[in-house]
Amino acid sequence: MVGYSFAKSILKSGLIVSSIIGFGQVSASDLVDFNEQIRLNEITSSFQEQYDEIGLESSVLMFNELNASIESSKIKLINNIDIIKSDVDQMQSKLMQGEYDDSLVLMLRKASSNVASLRKELAQSEATLIETEAKIKVSESSIKQLERAKNDDLLALYEDIKTRHVKKSNQILSEDFSGQLSCNVTDSLSACMNRNLPSMKNAFILKNGGLERVEIVDFTVVDATQKLNGDLTYAVNANFKHVYSPNTEIELRKALGLEKVRFTLASNSKDTVFYINERRVGGGETVDVSGNYVGVYNVKAVNGAQTQSLRLDLENQGEYFFPFKVSSKVAPAKKNPTETKNEVVAKKQNVNQENMGFYSNTVLHSDSAFSYLSPVLHRDNKELQVFLGQNSALEFCEDKFSSALASEEAYRYLQSQVKLIPGDYWLANGRVYSSEEQAVVKKTFETNRFVCMVNM
Structure with a gap:
């Protein structure tokens, strides 16, 4: 109840x-x-x-x-x-x-x-x-x-x-603007005008929305009159542009009641639980999330013993998919009666070594067709670049994302969108792409960087 x-x-x-x-x-x-x-x-x-x-x-x-x-x-x-x-x-x-x-x-x-x-x-x-x-x-x-x-x-x-x-914001607008100044009686008209020109421009900018809204292209004084007591009246013709800045966008979203970002976290398993910065936000195949998510967040999807994590700049109406590989259940191995105590300890040490640290994945770029993910290893409170052999890199992409290694065309496309870390990257066919030479090169190392290409 x-x-x-x-x-x-x-x-x-x-x-x-x-x-x-x-x-x-x-x-x-x-x-x-x-x-x-x-x-x-x-x-x-x-x-x-x-x-x-x-x-x-x-x-x-x-x-x-x-x-x-x-x-x-x-x-x-x-x-x-x-x-x-x-x-x-x-x-x-x-x-x-x-x-x-x-x-x-x-x-x-x-x-x-x-x-x-x-x-x-x-x-x-x-x-x-x-x-x-x-x-x-x-x-x-x-x-x-x-x-x-x-x-x-x-x-x-x-x-x-x-x-x-x-x-x-691409149009140049023109506006006549007038105002008054208080000058010293000993100031000449030109001296008073020159000294107060910044404040005159500032008055015009404030009238039209502020520094983040207005960019002055030309500010020409067309008339000015000074009284004997120093008071000065001026007329200006101003050419200016309206600037559309990130702060303007925030203000517009607020005016429309769109301060909250609304997006969807999805998986191919109903047993998936999602976390944002380690805070649970829901579970299931699809979770609708809304909140003031401004900036980059750690998004984690947990499905049993499997975990995927991405650093994401969460966008309104964004859909973020976390596929998990469905593995068949394996019966537990029977204990070997001849296995010594030292062998058991050695096995536990190997397991502990394998479980040291965890992977997260940085989204290098995302479009309507693919997300391009670069793995990062977290170990000993450090973020380490991941270098694997070609087969291990293939298995990494397949096991974690049901995806493939990026192709040569994909690396060229990525370099036109983002700045890749200099070095060699695996291709699916076992060859190596150099981000420095921007070409396929002869393999020189057994382990290289790689990018997983996840189909959206």
């Missing part, structure tokens, strides 16, 4: 959703124009209407009331049963003394009737509670789908607004 705290948490989450919606409607930003604000209001209003129709809050309220009623009925039932036990003892004692107490019989009859009524009431309330709990779960599922649809609509709006601002 679901407890009161569970229902309370659901209600709290529902209220949070509502507050986010309200924020989207009342909070306008100078990054969002009139028509875009109308779209934003339509998205949030539509979500609010559908959210209200689902009726989660009323179900949670009913759940809490039923829970409280059940607890109250249980206390009343216990009290009436205690009354019956006490009155039965009194009745037995009196009957054994030859007395018959009509009032005691009436009290017993009333308590017995109360017990029957309370048991019936409890059964009905508990049945309704189960139905309400099921309704809450269905409502939660519907709201999650609703939130995904709303998020998709907001992301589409975000991309349109971003495209407009990026396009606008």
Whole structure:
């Protein structure tokens, strides 16, 4: 049975959703124009209407009331049963003394009737509670789908607004600007203007959104008048561009209620458990995650004795797949009666040596077709580059990712996208690609670096 705290948490989450919606409607930003604000209001209003129709809050309220009623009925039932036990003892004692107490019989009859009524009431309330709990779960599922649809609509709006601002950032705009300065009476007009030119530009920049929003291309004083007391009035023609910076993007996401990053962690096994920076975020074949994940995070997928970990810059609507190789179960080996104690100790030492350290995988690059992963060995509190023989490199990619070594074309493609660590890399055919020469070279070492090419 679901407890009161569970229902309370659901209600709290529902209220949070509502507050986010309200924020989207009342909070306008100078990054969002009139028509875009109308779209934003339509998205949030539509979500609010559908959210209200689902009726989660009323179900949670009913759940809490039923829970409280059940607890109250249980206390009343216990009290009436205690009354019956006490009155039965009194009745037995009196009957054994030859007395018959009509009032005691009436009290017993009333308590017995109360017990029957309370048991019936409890059964009905508990049945309704189960139905309400099921309704809450269905409502939660519907709201999650609703939130995904709303998020998709907001992301589409975000991309349109971003495209407009990026396009606008390539345009040079012109604006007339005027202001006043207080100068010393001994200052000439040109001396006052030259000394205050930085503050004049700063005033113009602040008027148009601040340093991170505006880049001045030309700032020409077209008129200036100075009074005898030193006060100076000026007029400027400014050519400038609107800058679309990372901070502008953060501000835009905030204006649209998209501060949280929403992405999916997936696996080919329902027994997979996912962790982000060692914190468990869910388990199963698919886990939807949302949160303020800004920057690079350690994402780990654990499936029984198998573990995969990646360092990821988590993106909105990103899908990150962790495939595990399905291995057949092997029966445990029978103990050899002739095996000596020293041989057992030696085997344990070998196992311990094999288990020293662990691998993580850096995503060098990812596109719609492949993710290119470079392994890193963590041992003795250090991160070490991985050098393996060709067969071991092949097995590493196959066992951990059901993938293959990168091809020559893939390495050339990677070098156009990222800067590969200088050195030699294995190809699937046993040959070696040199990132320094950017060509296939004659094999000189038995162990080399390598990149796993994971099909997305």
